[in-house]
Amino acid sequence: xxxxxxxxxxxxxxxxxxxxxxxxxxxxxxxxxxxxxxxxxxxxxxxxxxxxxxxxxxxxxxxxxxxxxxxxxxxxxxxxxxxxxxxxxxxxxxxxxxxxxxxxxxxxxxxxxxxxxxxxxxxxxxxxxxxxxxxxxxxxxxxxxxxxxxxxxxxxxxxxxxxxxxxxxxxxxxxxxxxxxxxxxxxxxxxxxxxxxxxxxxxxxxxxxxxxxxxxxxxxxxxxxx
Amino acid sequence: xxxxxxxxxxxxxxxxxxxxxxxxxxxxxxxxxxxxxxxxxxxxxxxxxxxxxxxxxxxxxxxxxxxxxxxxxxxxxxxxxxxxxxxxxxxxxxxxxxxxxxxxxxxxxxxxxxxxxxxxxxxxxxxxxxxxxxxxxxxxxxxxxxxxxxxxxxxxxxxxxxxxxxxxxxxxxxxxxxxxxxxxxxxxxxxxxxxxxxxxxxxxxxxxxxxxxxxxxxxxxxxxxxxxxxxxxxxxxxxxxxxxxxxxxxxxxxxxxxxxxxxxxxxxxxxxxxxxxxxxxxxxxxxxxxxxxxxxxxxxxxxxxxxxxxxxxxxxxxxxxxxxxxxxxxxxxxxxxxxxxxxxxxxxxxxxxxxxxxxxxxxxxxxxxxxxxxxxxxxxxxxxxxxxxxxxxxxxxxxxxxxxxxxxxxxxxxxxxxxxxxxxxxxxxxxxxxxxxxxxxxxxxxxxxxxxxxxxxxxxxxxxxxxxxxxxxxxxxxxxxxxxxxxxxxxxxxxxxxxxxxxxxxxxxxxxxxxxxxxxxxxxxxxxxxxxxxxxxxxxxxxxxxxxxxxxxxxxxxxxxxxxxxxxxxxxxxxxxxxxxxxx
Numbered sequence: 049x050x051x052x053x054x055x056x057x058x059x060x061x062x063x064x065x066x067x068x069x070x071x072x073x074x075x076x077x078x079x080x081x082x083x084x085x086x087x088x089x090x091x092x093x094x095x096x097x098x099x100x101x102x103x104x105x106x107x108x109x110x111x112x113x114x115x116x117x118x119x120x121x122x123x124x125x126x127x128x129x130x131x132x133x134x135x136x137x138x139x140x141x142x143x144x145x146x147x148x149x150x151x152x153x154x155x156x157x158x159x160x161x162x163x164x165x166x167x168x169x170x171x172x173x174x175x176x177x178x179x180x181x182x183x184x185x186x187x188x189x190x191x192x193x194x195x196x197x198x199x200x201x202x203x204x205x206x207x208x209x210x211x212x213x214x215x216x217x218x219x220x221x222x223x224x225x226x227x228x229x230x231x232x233x234x235x236x237x238x239x240x241x242x243x244x245x246x247x248x249x250x251x252x253x254x255x256x257x258x259x260x261x262x263x264x265x266x267x268x269x270x271x272x273x274x
Numbered sequence: 275x276x277x278x279x280x281x282x283x284x285x286x287x288x289x290x291x292x293x294x295x296x297x298x299x300x301x302x303x304x305x306x307x308x309x310x311x312x313x314x315x316x317x318x319x320x321x322x323x324x325x326x327x328x329x330x331x332x333x334x335x336x337x338x339x340x341x342x343x344x345x346x347x348x349x350x351x352x353x354x355x356x357x358x359x360x361x362x363x364x365x366x367x368x369x370x371x372x373x374x375x376x377x378x379x380x381x382x383x384x385x386x387x388x389x390x391x392x393x394x395x396x397x398x399x400x401x402x403x404x405x406x407x408x409x410x411x412x413x414x415x416x417x418x419x420x421x422x423x424x425x426x427x428x429x430x431x432x433x434x435x436x437x438x439x440x441x442x443x444x445x446x447x448x449x450x451x452x453x454x455x456x457x458x459x460x461x462x463x464x465x466x467x468x469x470x471x472x473x474x475x476x477x478x479x480x481x482x483x484x485x486x487x488x489x490x491x492x493x494x495x496x497x498x499x500x501x502x503x504x505x506x507x508x509x510x511x512x513x514x515x516x517x518x519x520x521x522x523x524x525x526x527x528x529x530x531x532x533x534x535x536x537x538x539x540x541x542x543x544x545x546x547x548x549x550x551x552x553x554x555x556x557x558x559x560x561x562x563x564x565x566x567x568x569x570x571x572x573x574x575x576x577x578x579x580x581x582x583x584x585x586x587x588x589x590x591x592x593x594x595x596x597x598x599x600x601x602x603x604x605x606x607x608x609x610x611x612x613x614x615x616x617x618x619x620x621x622x623x624x625x626x627x628x629x630x631x632x633x634x635x636x637x638x639x640x641x642x643x644x645x646x647x648x649x650x651x652x653x654x655x656x657x658x659x660x661x662x663x664x665x666x667x668x669x670x671x672x673x674x675x676x677x678x679x680x681x682x683x684x685x686x687x688x689x690x691x692x693x694x695x696x697x698x699x700x701x702x703x704x705x706x707x708x709x710x711x712x713x714x715x716x717x718x719x720x721x722x723x724x725x726x727x728x729x730x731x732x733x734x735x736x737x738x739x740x741x742x743x744x745x746x747x748x749x750x751x752x753x754x755x756x757x758x759x760x761x762x763x764x765x766x767x768x769x770x771x772x773x774x775x776x777x778x779x780x781x782x783x784x785x786x787x788x789x790x791x792x793x794x795x796x797x798x799x800x801x802x803x804x805x806x807x808x809x810x811x812x813x814x815x816x817x818x819x820x821x822x823x824x825x826x827x828x829x830x831x832x833x834x835x836x837x838x839x840x841x842x843x844x845x846x847x848x849x850x851x852x853x854x855x856x857x858x
Contacts, residue, residue, distance in 0.1 A: 083570055086746070087557055088745075089558065089743060089744040090743055092740045092742070116651050118574060119572070140743065141746075144743060144748075150655075151652065151655030151656065152651045152652055
């Protein structure tokens with residue numbers, strides 16, 4: 049029995065050794081990425097007003113990838129999403145913080161310490177309230193499919209207190225069409241391109257409780273896509 | 275007891291999984307899955323072997339990964355070089371590789387010398403690791419403006435032809451080509467039947483067919499077929515390929531050296547730019563302590579004039595740019611002069627005459643340029659201030675512009691040297707540390723900018739809300755000037771920059787070869803003496819119907835013609851066949 053265990057340990061360590069050797073050969077990819085990482089440009093980020101309470105940033109500094117409009121992908125950057133200004137920040141080696149120009153990216157991914165994606169943001173053109181023209185915003189992709197759900201992670205200043213409050217807006221997309229929805233069953237059922245009867249049936253069958261629950265909304269739209 | 279048994283079973287399963295994983299990994303190290311051993315195999319099928327300067331070389335390229343032919347080649351760039359044996363002069367171009375078989379063309383320069391040339395095709399990986407794998411083929415190039423040579427120079431080693439086996443095993447796909455008649459009349463309809471045997475039902479053969487007149491240079495212009503080429507490589511391809519892989523895009527690499535003593539410029543900060551009227555498409559990189567640098571250029575930079583310069587130098591730095599040309603060394607074997615027979619000279623003269631007739635009578639096809647979909651990255655897309663001088667009253671120079679319509683910008687003069695000061699909003703101060711761009715290119719000659727007025731300048735864009743970070747450089751602001759002529763002064767280009775022509779030949783869909791595929795019925799009335807009767811790089815034979823027939827017409831040229839078909843199946847098997855017929 050002990051012998052078998054010993055054999056196993058030896059085999060696993062031998063195999064692990066092979067894997068590490070193989071990674072070391074991965075030269076071109078590293079050089080390629082380093083070239084892009086070192087070459088990023090953008091304006092320096094200045095915190096506009098630090099006296100406001102509340103969370104200005106969607107995340108702490110985490111590793112992430114950005115997808116450039118040219119089709120390239122830059123991995124291994126320290127990224128942070130600034131919710132108030134709707135800007136993507138990157139932390140340089142010299143600890144300066146830059147703003148990556150929204151026009152040059154298609155989207156970005158954020159990863160946790162275990163290298164799992166915690167959020168994917170995609171640049172989308174939407175029409176904001178009180179604005180006459182549409183504008184490009186970074187929206188978090190919650191459900192991807194024929195019917196996609198996006199969240200605009202926005203924080204707003206409260207009118208009567210020096211505080212930033214969560215003001216996340218949700219958008220449901222079907223090809224080029226989109227509608228803004230609130231996290232209420234009525235809003236979801238009144239989306240023009242969603243089949244009310246089918247959605248009602250999905251909600252009922254799966255016992256989905258939609259009231260102000262993002263996760264349940266994600267579940268409902270994911271099931272609707274299937 | 276039961277628990278112990280369960281643990282034993284569990285341990286046994288784990289042991290099997292571990293052994294299995296190890297075997298798989300070991301297999302991939304030595305076997306076909308290891309990309310490091312997959313140095314590419316290359317074969318180029320040309321439409322003919324005798325050209326006249328100014329003509330197009332039409333070619334079909336077959337590239338497969340050495341040990342895993344089904345995969346798309348790892349290298350994304352294929353280089354061509356055409357070297358003259360006598361003078362050693364080399365012409366180079368490159369194409370983007372995105373599949374195993376693709377075709378293209380290259381127009382030979384009008385001023386080429388007449389003589390024997392060696393066409394080489396290689397990837398950077400092959401060039402660095404396995405120069406034996408470089409595909410090479412001898413060509414003759416003539417020049418209408420020059421006398422036909424009576425002797426030719428060629429490498430002594432090229433006289434030795436490689437005649438390894440070109441046969442295929444019985445169970446492998448095999449190609450046959452048959453002519454319906456052995457002799458045709460001039461202006462007659464020719465039909466060639468192409469059959470691929472042993473082709474699997476779901477397999478496809480990608481083929482190219484050339485029909486050209488026989489040359490009296492068969493001993494000199496030896497050309498291996500695709501089977502010989504791939505078999506030959508198979509024998510020598512036992513060394514791994516670890517370096518030089520361009521698996522993403524073209525790598526522009528080189529060194530920056532001091533002009534005086536040739537020592538490397540340490541940690542050089544380098545800007546790469548192209549002239550652009552919309553937004554700056556700048557790349558930044560930092561060199562190492564040996565002056566080496568590299569930049570990865572995507573297809574946006576194809577066929578553009580690349581401008582390289584050092585960042586952070588107000589004055590013109592005295593430096594040398596040593597750009598890696600990625601060329602192959604000249605053959606070390608001595609050149610020998612071979613006298614041409616009267617038959618060979620007559621053939622060359624006739625080829626020139628035919629080219630002259632074609633040049634006079636053939637209507638030029640003007641093809642539309644296909645615009646690329648890949649864009650460059652602009653990190654400068656959100657300027658804080660945009661000024662269009664034409665919106666204001668006319669001003670003669672930049673000083674007047676800054677004083678009257680750009681209060682954040684000041685043009686100052688110090689002993690006849692102008693410099694710009696920009697008001698930075700975050701610092702609330704004027705600063706001279708700005709990145710100045712002219713038509714998208716970093717530009718330090720402020721004396722030139724000072725001369726520009728309303729009539730010259732189309733638009734001025736300014737970033738001054740915050741500092742601008744470019745790699746490890748920091749600027750207090752960006753001033754971007756766009757002129758109507760969208761040009762950079764020649765004097766600045768010559769003194770401050772290194773210009774690199776990023777020439778890439780078009781391939782496949784971008785490239786029209788229609789002029790060489792002659793319809794069955796001739797519609798044109800010009801004297802038709804074509805010596806290249808047919809070229810089709812996009813023939814396909816499918817497994818469910820393993821036959822295809824091609825038809826074309828002969829010209830007024832009475833001679834012996836050779837039809838040569840080369841190709842590859844989608845499972846990676848090379849195919850080659852020839853047939854000859856006479857035209858009387």
